[in-house]
Amino acid sequence: MSFAETLKCLECGKEYPLDEIIYNCGSCGSKGLFHGTVDVVYNLEEAKEKIDKSVLESRHPSVWKYFELLPILDDSKIVSLGEGGTPLVKCDGYARETKSKSLYMKNEFVNPTLSFKDRVFTVNISKAVEYGVNTIVMASSGNAATAASAYCAKAGLKCYIFIPSEASLSKITNIIVNGAKTVKIKGTVVNAAVLAVEASWKWGWYQLTTAKALSPYQGEGSKTIAYEICEQLGWNAPDWVFVPMGGGDNIGGIWKGFKEFQELGLIDTLPRMVGVQAEGAATIVNTFNQGKDYTEAPMEDAKTIAEGIRAGVCPGPWPLMALRESKGIGVAVSDKEILEAEKMLAKTEGIFCEPSSAAAAAGFKKLREQGKIDGKDIAVCVLTGAGLKDIEAAMKLVEEPPEIEPKITELEKLVK
Ligand SMILES: [Zn+2]
Numbered sequence: 095m096s097f098a099e100t101l102k103c104l105e106c107g108k109e110y111p112l113d114e115i116i117y118n119c120g121s122c123g124s125k126g127l128f129h130g131t132v133d134v135v136y137n138l139e140e141a142k143e144k145i146d147k148s149v150l151e152s153r154h155p156s157v158w159k160y161f162e163l164l165p166i167l168d169d170s171k172i173v174s175l176g177e178g179g180t181p182l183v184k185c186d187g188y189a190r191e192t193k194s195k196s197l198y199m200k201n202e203f204v205n206p207t208l209s210f211k212d213r214v215f216t217v218n219i220s221k222a223v224e225y226g227v228n229t230i231v232m233a234s235s236g237n238a239a240t241a242a243s244a245y246c247a248k249a250g251l252k253c254y255i256f257i258p259s260e261a262s263l264s265k266i267t268n269i270i271v272n273g274a275k276t277v278k279i280k281g282t283v284v285n286a287a288v289l290a291v292e293a294s295w296k297w298g299w300y301q302l303t304t305a306k307a308l309s310p311y312q313g314e315g316s317k318t319i320a321y322e323i324c325e326q327l328g329w330n331a332p333d334w335v336f337v338p339m340g341g342g343d344n345i346g347g348i349w350k351g352f353k354e355f356q357e358l359g360l361i362d363t364l365p366r367m368v369g370v371q372a373e374g375a376a377t378i379v380n381t382f383n384q385g386k387d388y389t390e391a392p393m394e395d396a397k398t399i400a401e402g403i404r405a406g407v408c409p410g411p412w413p414l415m416a417l418r419e420s421k422g423i424g425v426a427v428s429d430k431e432i433l434e435a436e437k438m439l440a441k442t443e444g445i446f447c448e449p450s451s452a453a454a455a456a457g458f459k460k461l462r463e464q465g466k467i468d469g470k471d472i473a474v475c476v477l478t479g480a481g482l483k484d485i486e487a488a489m490k491l492v493e494e495p496p497e498i499e500p501k502i503t504e505l506e507k508l509v510k
Pocket residue numbers: 103104105106107108119120121122123130
Protein backbone atom coordinates (compact mmCIF):
# COMPACT_ATOMS: atom_id res chain seq x y z
CA MET A 95 0.00 0.00 0.00
CA SER A 96 1.24 3.45 -0.92
CA PHE A 97 1.60 6.05 1.81
CA ALA A 98 0.96 8.84 -0.70
CA GLU A 99 -1.61 11.15 0.87
CA THR A 100 -2.19 14.17 -1.29
CA LEU A 101 -0.88 16.52 -3.98
CA LYS A 102 0.29 19.90 -2.71
CA CYS A 103 1.24 23.18 -4.42
CA LEU A 104 4.79 24.26 -3.60
CA GLU A 105 3.80 27.94 -3.93
CA CYS A 106 0.52 28.34 -2.00
CA GLY A 107 0.17 25.00 -0.20
CA LYS A 108 -3.23 24.20 -1.72
CA GLU A 109 -3.97 20.45 -1.74
CA TYR A 110 -5.43 18.31 -4.52
CA PRO A 111 -6.66 14.68 -4.44
CA LEU A 112 -4.44 11.93 -5.87
CA ASP A 113 -7.20 10.29 -7.87
CA GLU A 114 -7.85 13.30 -10.14
CA ILE A 115 -5.67 14.31 -13.05
CA ILE A 116 -4.12 17.71 -12.41
CA TYR A 117 -0.98 19.16 -13.93
CA ASN A 118 -0.32 22.19 -11.75
CA CYS A 119 -2.01 24.38 -9.13
CA GLY A 120 -5.16 26.04 -10.50
CA SER A 121 -4.56 29.18 -8.45
CA CYS A 122 -0.82 29.66 -9.05
CA GLY A 123 -0.60 28.22 -12.58
CA SER A 124 -2.31 31.28 -14.04
CA LYS A 125 0.73 33.43 -13.09
CA GLY A 126 2.61 32.01 -16.07
CA LEU A 127 4.29 29.00 -17.63
CA PHE A 128 6.05 26.84 -14.99
CA HIS A 129 4.17 28.38 -12.05
CA GLY A 130 2.17 26.28 -9.59
CA THR A 131 4.42 23.21 -9.24
CA VAL A 132 2.57 20.47 -7.38
CA ASP A 133 4.32 17.72 -5.39
CA VAL A 134 3.23 14.39 -3.90
CA VAL A 135 3.09 14.30 -0.09
CA TYR A 136 3.41 11.04 1.87
CA ASN A 137 2.40 10.10 5.38
CA LEU A 138 5.94 9.34 6.52
CA GLU A 139 4.93 8.94 10.17
CA GLU A 140 2.81 5.94 9.22
CA ALA A 141 5.36 4.70 6.70
CA LYS A 142 7.98 4.67 9.45
CA GLU A 143 6.06 1.95 11.29
CA LYS A 144 6.01 -0.34 8.22
CA ILE A 145 9.38 0.30 6.59
CA ASP A 146 12.75 -0.30 8.16
CA LYS A 147 16.19 -1.33 6.95
CA SER A 148 15.56 -5.07 7.30
CA VAL A 149 12.26 -4.91 5.37
CA LEU A 150 13.92 -3.06 2.50
CA GLU A 151 17.03 -5.28 2.53
CA SER A 152 14.84 -8.37 2.18
CA ARG A 153 13.43 -7.15 -1.15
CA HIS A 154 14.89 -7.59 -4.64
CA PRO A 155 16.62 -4.39 -5.93
CA SER A 156 14.14 -2.48 -8.11
CA VAL A 157 12.26 0.82 -8.23
CA TRP A 158 9.18 -1.02 -6.95
CA LYS A 159 10.83 -2.37 -3.79
CA TYR A 160 9.94 1.12 -2.50
CA PHE A 161 6.29 0.90 -3.61
CA GLU A 162 5.01 2.32 -0.31
CA LEU A 163 6.89 5.54 -1.11
CA LEU A 164 5.60 5.84 -4.68
CA PRO A 165 2.26 7.36 -5.75
CA ILE A 166 0.52 4.32 -7.28
CA LEU A 167 -2.52 3.49 -5.17
CA ASP A 168 -3.44 0.24 -6.97
CA ASP A 169 -0.44 -2.12 -7.28
CA SER A 170 -2.15 -4.10 -10.06
CA LYS A 171 -1.68 -1.08 -12.36
CA ILE A 172 2.14 -1.09 -12.15
CA VAL A 173 3.86 -1.19 -15.56
CA SER A 174 7.44 -2.40 -15.19
CA LEU A 175 10.29 -3.35 -17.50
CA GLY A 176 12.63 -4.27 -14.62
CA GLU A 177 13.99 -0.79 -13.90
CA GLY A 178 16.16 0.34 -10.99
CA GLY A 179 18.60 -1.58 -8.83
CA THR A 180 21.49 -0.04 -10.77
CA PRO A 181 25.12 -0.39 -9.61
CA LEU A 182 27.01 2.19 -7.58
CA VAL A 183 30.53 1.82 -8.96
CA LYS A 184 33.59 2.95 -7.01
CA CYS A 185 35.79 4.79 -9.49
CA ASP A 186 39.39 4.76 -8.29
CA GLY A 187 40.81 5.56 -11.72
CA TYR A 188 38.78 8.75 -12.19
CA ALA A 189 39.37 9.53 -8.50
CA ARG A 190 43.14 9.39 -9.07
CA GLU A 191 42.83 11.76 -12.02
CA THR A 192 40.93 14.20 -9.79
CA LYS A 193 43.06 13.65 -6.66
CA SER A 194 40.17 12.32 -4.63
CA LYS A 195 39.59 9.18 -2.60
CA SER A 196 35.93 8.20 -2.45
CA LEU A 197 34.28 8.76 -5.79
CA TYR A 198 31.35 6.68 -7.02
CA MET A 199 29.31 6.65 -10.21
CA LYS A 200 25.64 5.69 -10.03
CA ASN A 201 25.32 3.94 -13.36
CA GLU A 202 21.78 4.69 -14.50
CA PHE A 203 22.28 3.55 -18.06
CA VAL A 204 21.90 -0.12 -17.23
CA ASN A 205 18.15 0.58 -17.01
CA PRO A 206 15.92 -1.04 -19.69
CA THR A 207 16.05 1.84 -22.21
CA LEU A 208 19.56 2.87 -21.14
CA SER A 209 18.74 5.90 -19.00
CA PHE A 210 17.36 6.98 -15.60
CA LYS A 211 14.13 8.05 -17.32
CA ASP A 212 12.89 4.46 -16.98
CA ARG A 213 12.44 5.14 -13.27
CA VAL A 214 10.40 8.21 -14.14
CA PHE A 215 8.22 6.48 -16.72
CA THR A 216 7.52 3.27 -14.84
CA VAL A 217 5.83 5.62 -12.34
CA ASN A 218 4.27 7.96 -14.94
CA ILE A 219 2.80 5.23 -17.13
CA SER A 220 1.60 3.20 -14.12
CA LYS A 221 -0.19 6.36 -12.98
CA ALA A 222 -1.64 6.85 -16.49
CA VAL A 223 -3.01 3.29 -16.40
CA GLU A 224 -4.40 3.93 -12.92
CA TYR A 225 -6.12 7.08 -14.23
CA GLY A 226 -7.59 5.01 -17.07
CA VAL A 227 -6.21 7.19 -19.88
CA ASN A 228 -5.52 5.67 -23.32
CA THR A 229 -3.29 8.32 -24.95
CA ILE A 230 -0.30 10.25 -23.65
CA VAL A 231 1.55 13.21 -25.14
CA MET A 232 4.90 14.69 -24.23
CA ALA A 233 7.82 16.78 -25.44
CA SER A 234 11.33 15.50 -24.86
CA SER A 235 14.91 15.95 -25.99
CA GLY A 236 15.33 12.19 -26.21
CA ASN A 237 15.81 9.91 -23.20
CA ALA A 238 12.41 10.66 -21.67
CA ALA A 239 10.67 10.02 -24.98
CA THR A 240 12.50 6.74 -25.42
CA ALA A 241 11.41 5.61 -21.97
CA ALA A 242 7.84 6.88 -22.45
CA SER A 243 7.49 5.07 -25.77
CA ALA A 244 8.76 1.81 -24.27
CA TYR A 245 6.45 1.88 -21.24
CA CYS A 246 3.48 2.89 -23.42
CA ALA A 247 4.24 -0.06 -25.71
CA LYS A 248 4.28 -2.36 -22.66
CA ALA A 249 1.04 -0.89 -21.32
CA GLY A 250 -0.72 -0.73 -24.70
CA LEU A 251 -1.19 3.05 -24.55
CA LYS A 252 -1.09 5.40 -27.55
CA CYS A 253 1.88 7.76 -27.36
CA TYR A 254 2.51 11.09 -29.10
CA ILE A 255 6.07 12.39 -28.87
CA PHE A 256 7.09 15.93 -29.82
CA ILE A 257 10.82 16.05 -30.27
CA PRO A 258 13.11 19.02 -31.09
CA SER A 259 14.48 18.77 -34.63
CA GLU A 260 18.09 18.40 -33.49
CA ALA A 261 17.59 15.24 -31.35
CA SER A 262 20.08 12.47 -32.12
CA LEU A 263 19.19 9.85 -34.69
CA SER A 264 19.79 6.95 -32.30
CA LYS A 265 17.16 8.26 -29.88
CA ILE A 266 14.58 9.09 -32.56
CA THR A 267 14.99 5.59 -34.03
CA ASN A 268 14.33 3.96 -30.68
CA ILE A 269 11.17 6.02 -30.15
CA ILE A 270 9.72 5.19 -33.57
CA VAL A 271 10.61 1.50 -33.23
CA ASN A 272 8.56 1.43 -30.03
CA GLY A 273 5.54 2.54 -32.04
CA ALA A 274 5.18 6.11 -30.76
CA LYS A 275 3.70 8.71 -33.10
CA THR A 276 6.71 11.01 -33.37
CA VAL A 277 6.69 14.59 -34.63
CA LYS A 278 9.76 16.81 -34.97
CA ILE A 279 9.04 20.32 -33.69
CA LYS A 280 11.05 23.32 -34.89
CA GLY A 281 12.58 25.44 -32.13
CA THR A 282 13.49 24.42 -28.59
CA VAL A 283 12.19 21.70 -26.31
CA VAL A 284 10.22 24.44 -24.53
CA ASN A 285 8.32 25.22 -27.77
CA ALA A 286 7.58 21.49 -28.05
CA ALA A 287 6.44 21.37 -24.40
CA VAL A 288 3.98 24.22 -24.89
CA LEU A 289 2.54 22.43 -27.93
CA ALA A 290 2.16 19.22 -25.87
CA VAL A 291 0.19 21.14 -23.25
CA GLU A 292 -2.06 22.65 -25.96
CA ALA A 293 -2.60 19.22 -27.57
CA SER A 294 -3.53 17.84 -24.15
CA TRP A 295 -6.21 20.56 -23.75
CA LYS A 296 -7.52 20.04 -27.27
CA TRP A 297 -7.77 16.25 -27.37
CA GLY A 298 -7.75 15.27 -23.70
CA TRP A 299 -4.46 13.36 -23.96
CA TYR A 300 -2.57 12.76 -20.71
CA GLN A 301 0.36 15.21 -20.74
CA LEU A 302 3.67 13.84 -19.45
CA THR A 303 6.42 16.28 -20.42
CA THR A 304 9.12 15.86 -17.80
CA ALA A 305 8.98 19.26 -16.16
CA LYS A 306 7.77 19.02 -12.60
CA ALA A 307 5.80 22.26 -13.08
CA LEU A 308 3.80 20.59 -15.87
CA SER A 309 3.25 17.17 -14.32
CA PRO A 310 3.34 16.39 -10.57
CA TYR A 311 4.77 12.86 -10.63
CA GLN A 312 8.05 13.67 -12.42
CA GLY A 313 10.31 13.57 -9.37
CA GLU A 314 8.89 10.37 -7.89
CA GLY A 315 10.78 7.76 -9.91
CA SER A 316 14.02 9.74 -9.61
CA LYS A 317 13.93 9.74 -5.83
CA THR A 318 14.58 5.99 -5.84
CA ILE A 319 18.09 6.85 -7.08
CA ALA A 320 18.70 8.48 -3.68
CA TYR A 321 17.18 5.53 -1.82
CA GLU A 322 19.46 3.11 -3.64
CA ILE A 323 22.60 5.21 -3.09
CA CYS A 324 21.92 5.23 0.67
CA GLU A 325 21.41 1.46 0.81
CA GLN A 326 24.51 0.88 -1.33
CA LEU A 327 26.60 3.02 1.00
CA GLY A 328 25.48 0.97 4.01
CA TRP A 329 22.55 3.24 4.96
CA ASN A 330 24.58 6.42 4.67
CA ALA A 331 24.23 9.46 2.46
CA PRO A 332 27.38 10.61 0.64
CA ASP A 333 28.80 14.10 1.25
CA TRP A 334 28.09 15.27 -2.31
CA VAL A 335 25.80 14.20 -5.13
CA PHE A 336 26.47 15.50 -8.65
CA VAL A 337 23.48 15.54 -10.98
CA PRO A 338 23.30 16.85 -14.57
CA MET A 339 20.42 19.30 -14.98
CA GLY A 340 18.29 19.92 -18.04
CA GLY A 341 14.94 20.99 -16.59
CA GLY A 342 16.12 19.82 -13.17
CA ASP A 343 13.37 17.29 -12.31
CA ASN A 344 15.98 14.68 -11.58
CA ILE A 345 17.97 16.66 -8.99
CA GLY A 346 14.73 17.75 -7.29
CA GLY A 347 13.52 14.15 -7.11
CA ILE A 348 16.84 12.80 -5.84
CA TRP A 349 16.96 15.46 -3.13
CA LYS A 350 13.40 14.60 -2.08
CA GLY A 351 14.48 10.95 -1.78
CA PHE A 352 17.31 11.80 0.62
CA LYS A 353 15.00 13.97 2.74
CA GLU A 354 12.38 11.22 2.95
CA PHE A 355 14.97 8.61 3.98
CA GLN A 356 16.18 10.93 6.72
CA GLU A 357 12.60 11.52 7.93
CA LEU A 358 12.08 7.76 7.97
CA GLY A 359 15.16 7.43 10.19
CA LEU A 360 17.01 5.37 7.58
CA ILE A 361 19.95 7.79 7.26
CA ASP A 362 21.40 10.36 9.67
CA THR A 363 22.86 13.03 7.42
CA LEU A 364 21.91 14.67 4.13
CA PRO A 365 24.26 15.25 1.19
CA ARG A 366 24.95 18.56 -0.51
CA MET A 367 23.60 18.57 -4.05
CA VAL A 368 25.57 19.83 -7.02
CA GLY A 369 23.60 20.66 -10.15
CA VAL A 370 25.73 20.60 -13.28
CA GLN A 371 24.78 22.28 -16.54
CA ALA A 372 26.47 23.01 -19.84
CA GLU A 373 27.79 26.57 -20.19
CA GLY A 374 25.63 27.14 -23.28
CA ALA A 375 22.42 26.21 -21.44
CA ALA A 376 23.12 27.05 -17.78
CA THR A 377 19.73 28.56 -17.01
CA ILE A 378 19.12 26.88 -13.64
CA VAL A 379 22.69 27.53 -12.47
CA ASN A 380 22.34 31.22 -13.40
CA THR A 381 18.89 31.53 -11.81
CA PHE A 382 20.23 29.91 -8.62
CA ASN A 383 23.30 32.15 -8.51
CA GLN A 384 21.09 35.23 -9.02
CA GLY A 385 18.80 34.16 -6.17
CA LYS A 386 15.71 34.09 -8.40
CA ASP A 387 12.96 31.45 -8.72
CA TYR A 388 12.21 31.54 -12.44
CA THR A 389 13.96 32.47 -15.63
CA GLU A 390 12.31 35.46 -17.18
CA ALA A 391 12.23 33.86 -20.63
CA PRO A 392 13.49 30.52 -21.93
CA MET A 393 16.76 30.74 -23.91
CA GLU A 394 16.07 30.59 -27.63
CA ASP A 395 19.70 29.79 -28.40
CA ALA A 396 20.60 27.18 -25.75
CA LYS A 397 23.61 25.37 -27.16
CA THR A 398 25.60 22.34 -26.02
CA ILE A 399 26.75 19.00 -27.31
CA ALA A 400 24.96 17.44 -24.31
CA GLU A 401 21.49 17.36 -25.82
CA GLY A 402 19.86 15.76 -22.76
CA ILE A 403 20.55 18.91 -20.73
CA ARG A 404 19.87 21.52 -23.40
CA ALA A 405 16.61 22.77 -21.90
CA GLY A 406 17.48 26.47 -21.62
CA VAL A 407 14.89 27.17 -18.97
CA CYS A 408 14.52 27.08 -15.18
CA PRO A 409 11.04 25.62 -14.81
CA GLY A 410 10.15 26.86 -11.34
CA PRO A 411 11.43 26.20 -7.83
CA TRP A 412 11.80 22.37 -7.92
CA PRO A 413 15.51 22.11 -8.88
CA LEU A 414 16.37 25.28 -6.91
CA MET A 415 14.96 23.78 -3.70
CA ALA A 416 17.49 20.95 -3.97
CA LEU A 417 20.38 23.39 -4.34
CA ARG A 418 19.20 25.84 -1.67
CA GLU A 419 18.00 23.41 0.99
CA SER A 420 21.13 21.25 0.72
CA LYS A 421 23.50 24.25 0.69
CA GLY A 422 24.53 22.94 -2.69
CA ILE A 423 26.39 24.32 -5.67
CA GLY A 424 25.37 25.08 -9.25
CA VAL A 425 28.21 24.70 -11.73
CA ALA A 426 28.48 25.13 -15.49
CA VAL A 427 30.97 23.20 -17.60
CA SER A 428 32.08 23.70 -21.20
CA ASP A 429 31.45 21.22 -24.00
CA LYS A 430 35.22 20.61 -24.06
CA GLU A 431 35.21 19.69 -20.36
CA ILE A 432 32.19 17.43 -20.92
CA LEU A 433 33.84 15.53 -23.77
CA GLU A 434 37.11 15.23 -21.83
CA ALA A 435 35.23 13.75 -18.88
CA GLU A 436 33.36 11.35 -21.19
CA LYS A 437 36.66 10.14 -22.60
CA MET A 438 38.39 9.92 -19.22
CA LEU A 439 35.55 7.88 -17.71
CA ALA A 440 35.67 5.46 -20.61
CA LYS A 441 39.48 5.14 -20.43
CA THR A 442 39.91 4.90 -16.66
CA GLU A 443 36.71 3.08 -15.68
CA GLY A 444 35.34 1.37 -18.78
CA ILE A 445 32.21 3.47 -18.39
CA PHE A 446 30.89 4.88 -21.68
CA CYS A 447 28.18 7.43 -20.97
CA GLU A 448 26.56 10.12 -23.08
CA PRO A 449 27.72 13.78 -22.84
CA SER A 450 24.78 14.76 -20.60
CA SER A 451 25.97 12.19 -18.05
CA ALA A 452 29.62 13.06 -18.42
CA ALA A 453 28.67 16.61 -17.40
CA ALA A 454 28.30 15.34 -13.81
CA ALA A 455 31.82 13.92 -13.82
CA ALA A 456 33.13 17.09 -15.48
CA GLY A 457 31.46 19.16 -12.74
CA PHE A 458 33.15 17.04 -10.08
CA LYS A 459 36.56 17.51 -11.70
CA LYS A 460 36.01 21.27 -11.95
CA LEU A 461 34.99 21.70 -8.29
CA ARG A 462 37.94 19.54 -7.18
CA GLU A 463 40.28 21.79 -9.15
CA GLN A 464 38.67 24.87 -7.61
CA GLY A 465 39.10 23.34 -4.14
CA LYS A 466 35.37 23.48 -3.38
CA ILE A 467 35.22 19.73 -2.74
CA ASP A 468 37.62 18.05 -0.32
CA GLY A 469 39.51 15.08 -1.76
CA LYS A 470 38.47 12.94 1.20
CA ASP A 471 34.75 13.63 0.81
CA ILE A 472 32.47 10.86 -0.43
CA ALA A 473 31.01 11.95 -3.77
CA VAL A 474 28.54 10.31 -6.13
CA CYS A 475 28.01 11.34 -9.76
CA VAL A 476 24.73 10.26 -11.32
CA LEU A 477 25.40 9.02 -14.86
CA THR A 478 22.02 9.37 -16.48
CA GLY A 479 22.33 7.85 -19.97
CA ALA A 480 24.47 5.55 -22.12
CA GLY A 481 27.19 6.63 -24.56
CA LEU A 482 25.60 4.61 -27.36
CA LYS A 483 22.58 6.93 -27.13
CA ASP A 484 24.60 9.63 -28.82
CA ILE A 485 27.10 8.12 -31.24
CA GLU A 486 27.37 11.43 -33.14
CA ALA A 487 28.89 13.09 -30.04
CA ALA A 488 31.08 10.12 -29.18
CA MET A 489 32.57 10.10 -32.69
CA LYS A 490 34.20 13.43 -31.82
CA LEU A 491 36.32 11.54 -29.25
CA VAL A 492 37.74 8.83 -31.46
CA GLU A 493 39.61 8.27 -34.73
CA GLU A 494 38.77 5.71 -37.39
CA PRO A 495 40.85 2.56 -36.75
CA PRO A 496 43.51 1.62 -39.35
CA GLU A 497 42.65 -1.10 -41.87
CA ILE A 498 45.30 -3.57 -43.07
CA GLU A 499 45.67 -6.77 -45.08
CA PRO A 500 45.44 -9.89 -42.84
CA LYS A 501 49.24 -10.32 -42.79
CA ILE A 502 51.53 -10.39 -39.79
CA THR A 503 54.05 -8.17 -41.59
CA GLU A 504 51.38 -5.48 -42.00
CA LEU A 505 50.43 -5.78 -38.34
CA GLU A 506 54.07 -5.57 -37.35
CA LYS A 507 54.29 -2.07 -38.88
CA LEU A 508 51.40 -0.97 -36.68
CA VAL A 509 52.61 -2.62 -33.48
CA LYS A 510 55.91 -0.73 -33.83
ZN1 LIG B 1 -0.77 27.13 -5.62
